[in-house]
Amino acid sequence: MSRIHFIIIITLTLFSFGPLRAQQTISGTVLQKNGTPIFGANVYLEGTYDGASTDEQGNFSFKTSETGVQTLVVSYVSFQPFMMAGDVSQLRGVTITLKEDFNSLDTVVISAGSLEASDNSKVSVLKPLDVVTTASALGDFVGALQTLPGTTTVAEDGRLFVRGGDAGETQIFIDGIRVFTPYTPTTNNIPTRGRYSPFLFDGITFSTGGYSAEYGQALSSVLLLNTVDEPDQEKTEIALMTVGGGLGNTQKWENSSLSVNASYINLAPYIAALPGRNDWQKPFESIAGETVFRKKLKNGLFKLYAAYDTTNFELTQEDIDVAEGVSFKLKNNNFYTNASYRGDLGRTWKIQTGGSFTHSKNELGIIGSDIDNTENSFHFKLKFRKRFSNQVKLSFGAEQFLTDFSEDFSNPSVSANYGYNSSISAAFAETDIIFSKEFALKAGVRGEYSELFNQFTVSPRASVAYKTGKDSQLSVAYGDFYQQPFQDVLKFQQDLEAQKTQHYILNYQYVANNRIFRAEAYQKQYSNLVTFNTPMPGFESNFTNNGDGFAQGIDLFWRDNQSIKNVDYWVSYSLLDTERLYQNFPTAATPSFANTHNASVVTKYWIEDWKSQLGFSYQYGSGRTYTNPNVEGFLQEKTKDFNSLSLNWAYLIDPQKILYVSVNNVFGFNNINGYQYASTPDASGNFNRRALRPAQDQFFFVGFFWTISEDGTDNQLDNL
């Protein structure tokens, strides 16, 4: 063996496998803004293997054989990534301060006025499942919200009455797009329900005041519902209930999915078994179908939602002036469709756009008179969002609302056709500035032009939030809100102006260890409310915009999921002081839909051994005003307090079958919603009265819900 050969081989080996290139050391320290070292940050040269983690003092040091200008990257969870270009030889002893990531959970959130039901926000007060597991709600998303502070118990109505506002002052939006007819139509003393299935939504924001400039045409409140982006799996759902049934199916493909639901409700069997106070000729019947199609596109998500439902019923209701009772029949057809797209336009721009169309047709018959009306409404919205930095964002957009309403009235002696066309154009801009994790500001402005009134309004909105401690924060909000007069007035008189409110809100929130405490004080000023001088709005009425009013109060909320094992409960209390001069009020008074004290207690108890959730919810409302014509004054007396305790029991037979039983007003409290006085006095000069009692004092519900998922047949749990 030749020595020379050997040496050559060794040398070659050294050159090719034992790099002798000079290495440089890169070193430094990574700190937080306040000087605290960051332990465990990842530091490296971009695109290379050279890097290290920082030690407990925040120091790092590593060797590299790279030369020239390289990019040094520092990253750590909850902080914004840091990048710095520099010559390798200069990257020594550098001090790097990482900026906090303002998307992280412990950043202050603007919470004045808004209550969320979602799982992606720290300020959530409800979880998505609460909507269907709250005892008094009976699967109605509106019912669950009525256990939150800021709402008033108006049991015979079923809609949302917020902070001294009428039900029409709350607007509902699905995926940012307006819903024009959110409730199933009903008649006096029979509470309505939300039209839409609670299972369609995975995020609900209920704002009781001071909301974003993006939303208009709402004096008191907005309810924002977001549909599910992507269903979790293919499934078929079957619901069998004492009041009807439902069938749903979801199909998924690579980038799209389709859900279809149909339901049929008929109260006939229930009323046959447990007749109430109404004399039904044709019990409530409704057929509804809804479908959601979702498609993921390259840079965004497209959703199409469509729902159709038809409802009819006919009944005779007691009336103090009409011995044989008042007959009422209704047939409603409602179609709603909503298409929306949201996506990215490049790195810092986002677009959100969509439109909705509503067609609603009512045929009503009231003691020999026929009223047929048709509403066609349209909403289109376009919104952009620009991110200037992690701390500064701007959004702006424009929207258009169109409504065409027409009504035919006929009885043997009169017939008339009337209605209105309204067109409202709006533009809004709003900026979000996060000054620090402790301090954030949202400020915006909204301009609206109403063609009908030839009126332009400008509404400024602003809110700030300040973190007062690790788990607590304080927010204040201010805003001006405009809304056109309601349909019952506009159909007779269009020469009016928009009604206005101003909100002032102070909110304190404490969130820690599955416990939430919220306290909110507010003041609300109403102006330009519509007044008229007849018992009901009509052609002969003299309408003005001279009404005004105020509402002020305190809302408290406490939820605790921690202190008692397997028990989750929340308590809401609202104090409300309100008076207004509107409609045909002779003086300013507290309207009959508002009361001073409202409280709710909702409890859910999970019993492991029974695979059951037992829930109860108790609702209390202090007396509501009514006018007693036998005594001097207007809305001068109050009904007795309202009490109701509801119980429910959800039994999970297996992961796919649920049996649900609920009883509303278990103790059968005799609730009185108000009084109807005779229009003429009797022989002794006394006006007789009749108590307005709920149609049913109690309500029983039994439902069986069965989900069959893709692998349902081979899921062994079924075969056990």
Added chain:
Amino acid sequence: MKHLFNITALFFLTIAATAQTPYQKGMQKAFDMWKAGEAQEAGNLFERIAQAEPDNWLPPFYAAQVLVFDSFSEKDENKLVPQLKKAQDLVNDAKAISKDNAEILVLEAQLLTAWIVFDGQKYGMKYSGKVSELYNKANQLAPDNPRVVLGKAEWDMGAAKWFGKSTEPYCKDIKRAIELFATFTPQGEFHPKGGLEHAQEVLAQNCK
């Protein structure tokens, strides 16, 4: 000369065996740190390798796995949420590189399980259907992968336990997973191969 050739050949072979590429060196070091309990540093290193090797699904896969495994013991929501979100980003990176990969689907199912374990009431309804779907899809892609068999059986067992039903029917799946571990050959260097010890633990705890 023949002798020399042999020595040379031997020499080169030895070098080939010991001279690792930076990728091999980095991955090995990361696994060593992880074994030594330095999970965060191991995770950081996997992440560094991921950004240097944009076409390899293994580094982001392991970077995510470090975070997911660590999440099961994390109780502070302020730490857990960003950590699991970061893990999801890494899983998405891995999925973008390697489509229809059963190993990644199993990891994603474990990631979602970590959310459910943290707060079942909040995340249970949202993610449990998705977890089942991921295991089913993984099972279609790789019915004989021991980690797929184990993960699916463990998930189904958890559901049965929760509903107070017998976990016995799943014991045969766990046993089958253990058998599959014995014969399983990873697709390549650093490809997932672990899980046998965990399968044995599950078997010992739940099956007689």
